[in-house]
Amino acid sequence: MPEIQILPMNLSVRTRKGETLRDALYRAGVELESPCNGKGLCGKCLVCVEEPDNVPETPHKEITAEQAQQGIRLACQLVPASDMVVRVIGEYKKDEHRILEGDRDPTFSERDTGDAGVGRKHLSDTESLVKNTPAAVVKMSGGICRLQYAGQAQEELKNWPEKSVAKGLAIDLGTTTLVVTLIELPTGRELATTSSLNPQIRFGHDVISRIQKGSTPEGLAELSQCVRDGLNHLIDQACQDSGANPMEVLDVVLGGNTTMLQLAASIDPEPLGQVPFTVALQGGRAYPARQFGLEINPAARVYVPPIVHAYVGADISAGLLVSRRFFEPGGAMFFVDVGTNGEMGLSANSEYLMTSTAAGPAFEGMGISAGMRARIGAVEGVDTDGQDRLDIHTIGDAPPQGICGSGIIDITAALLKLGVIDASGRMRRPDDTNGLAGTIASRIIEINKSPAFRLGGKVYFTQEDVRQVQLAKSAIRAAMEILLHESGMEAGSLERIVLAGGFGYSLRAQNLEAIGMLPPDTADKVYFAGNTCRIGCARMLRNAGYRQYLEEKMQSVRHVSIETRPDFMDLYVESMEFPEIKE
Incomplete structure (x- = not known):
């Protein structure tokens, strides 16, 4: 497929069949301004292509004939047919943490992976990277290609491409x-x-x-x-x-x-x-x-990778490679994979406990009326002053198309602060807006006789969406409390809480605490690790020694079954309530 060289960022990306240049740039972490969401109407996603004679024009009222000859094109209307070099000339945002659909392993990135503000720290591996030692090695012997795997006997590789x-x-x-x-x-x-x-x-x-x-x-x-x-x-x-x-x-x-x-x-x-x-x-x-x-x-x-239990799989053990401080003696930290299965581990004074809980897919955008993956047009952030201001941020600054995981948490916290939903999760109706600013009250409507809050366009956050958030966050919080009780540790003694999952780095720890998914006063201890399963698996590819390291460490882990504990349901119901909003 065609390879695109992107200037002035000096990035490159290969396009996919039928993919527009705009979407390819997005995968490379370059978000072009595109208010029309790629429909070719606004004329904002401008690029300049080298060798324009070989690239079809993209006619638009914002592009003069002279500009077209010079190589000006609309990225959303251009489907590359061959390799090209493009220079971004319109407004854009470079998203370092959404590059190529996943979080890059910090030890293989040149970017700064240090702390980025209270509650917004990025997890980094302080250990130096050892020499690359993969398990699979191709060796030539007597003119024959052979595969040596994990140091074992060599197997002939038939039809190995030259x-x-x-x-x-x-x-x-x-x-x-x-x-x-x-x-x-x-x-x-x-x-x-x-x-x-x-x-x-x-x-x-x-x-x-x-x-x-x-x-x-x-x-x-x-x-x-x-x-x-x-x-x-x-x-x-x-x-x-x-x-x-x-x-x-x-x-x-x-x-x-x-x-x-x-x-x-x-x-x-x-x-x-x-x-x-x-x-x-x-x-x-x-x-x-x-x-x-x-x-x-x-x-x-x-x-x-090692499997701990039917509901604590190889994904969380691989993830612990990205947080090896988990196994440090005397540590006090949580590792939580915020996914459908809510797998988590607690390192408490050299005791290592693990469990899982049925959190459901709400935080991944599934089961939410306007839920979607983190793509252009997804609401990924919401800000409010708790009175009359509501700022909604979408990926690519495009019109809202839906809500992704980070946006779901942000809008829940924002509606709590604004008083649109109360501690029980009940959302106000259009005829019950006393005390709300007009700019906020005007967004409340009814859909099928149930209240909903309009974010923009046809994107709404409904009463049922609030309930799905409550179910997900209470399952995670109750499981965290079970592990704390099991270890005898208080939440205040935690040194850090590492959150893994497909959220990326757009989450705000203070909002996780605001909706009650995290214990009180722990937001400043949160580190976001991204897709730790993917990163951990990549490390085991590059260095086979990590496999033995992980196998040895996981032998000291004890699984805690929460489904048979009588206190789990009590904690689950208790965690369903939203905490009181701090002024």
């Missing part, structure tokens, strides 16, 4: 989202990252629904093929983006919750859904690629 360089895949197999990163093994260089919704969501948003569906041979076959097709599509897309060949892929590190991993491996998930929650797939070992139906080199291996 001058090929071994590649690896770091895969985050999530309940809601799939993320695939392609890495050049000898250098550790990241080549491409692709992502999509997990196609299994049409069978249900949570793991219980998937377990039920997959408990019959027919259902298992359907779920397994469905996710394999999704992964193979992303692998093919990553290879197209980077000019690689799928047959060059010799190693895969596959992180994910236990249910998703067993479904991908076509293993009956039914025992995961009933006591004693038996896990059939062993973590901390490598499997042939055919076990997971991956269309890569037949000699490739798929390494699955």
Whole structure:
């Protein structure tokens, strides 16, 4: 696919089939001003292409004939057919943390990963990076290419493409989202990252629904093929983006919750859904690629990080590689993966506890009336003075198309501060706006006899959306309290709370505390780590030593089952309320 060189940022990105230049730039972290959301109306997303004679014009009233000859084009109307160099000349915003659909490993980035203000700290690994030592190594012996894996006996690589360089895949197999990163093994260089919704969501948003569906041979076959097709599509897309060949892929590190991993491996998930929650797939070992139906080199291996429990999978163990302070003696920290399954760990005075809770997909935009992934047009931030001001921020400064995870948390906190919703979660109706500023009251309407708050265009935040947020945040908070009680530690003794998940870095810790997902007075202890599963898997690709390190550390972890504890439901119901807003 065509490769685009982007000036003045000195970035590059490969386009995808049928993709506009505007969307390709967005994947590279360059958000062009586009008030019309790519419809070709506003004329704001201007770029200048080199060698304009080879690039079709994009007629618009804002572009004169002379400018068109000079190379001025509308990025939203240009579908590149060949390699090109473009210079951004319109308004744009460079988003360092949304580059290539995922958070880059801090140890492989040149950007500053230090603290960025109270409650907005970015997690960085203070340990120096060791020499790149992948598990899969290609060696020539007697004119024959052989694969050496984890130092074991060498296997002949048949039909190995001439001058090929071994590649690896770091895969985050999530309940809601799939993320695939392609890495050049000898250098550790990241080549491409692709992502999509997990196609299994049409069978249900949570793991219980998937377990039920997959408990019959027919259902298992359907779920397994469905996710394999999704992964193979992303692998093919990553290879197209980077000019690689799928047959060059010799190693895969596959992180994910236990249910998703067993479904991908076509293993009956039914025992995961009933006591004693038996896990059939062993973590901390490598499997042939055919076990997971991956269309890569037949000699490739798929390494699955350690699995703690049926509901604490390889995704959270991989994530702990990004937060290795978790295993420091005498530490006091939480590691919380804010996803559908709400997996978390507590390091408390050299005791390591882990659990999970059914948080649901609300914070990932699913189950919310206007929920969407973090794409152009998504509401990603909301600010208010608690009186009459409400500032709504969308990705790409485009008209609102929906609300992503960070926007969901922000709008909930904002409506609490404004008094539009109360501590119980009840939203005011249009005939109950006494005390509200006119600019706020005018946004409250009714949809199907239920109150809703208008954010812009056809995007609303409804009473049912508030309830979904309450269910999700109370599940996480109750599980955190269970682990604190189990360890005998008070929340005030915590040194840090590391939040992982697909939110990226747009979350605001103070708003997480404001809605009651975090204990009081802990916002300044929050570190955002992004997609730690993907980053941890990438580290294990680059350095096979991390696999043994993680296997050893995870042996000291104790799983806490919250579903059988009588105090969980009490804590869950108690956490449903929103805390009192601090002035």
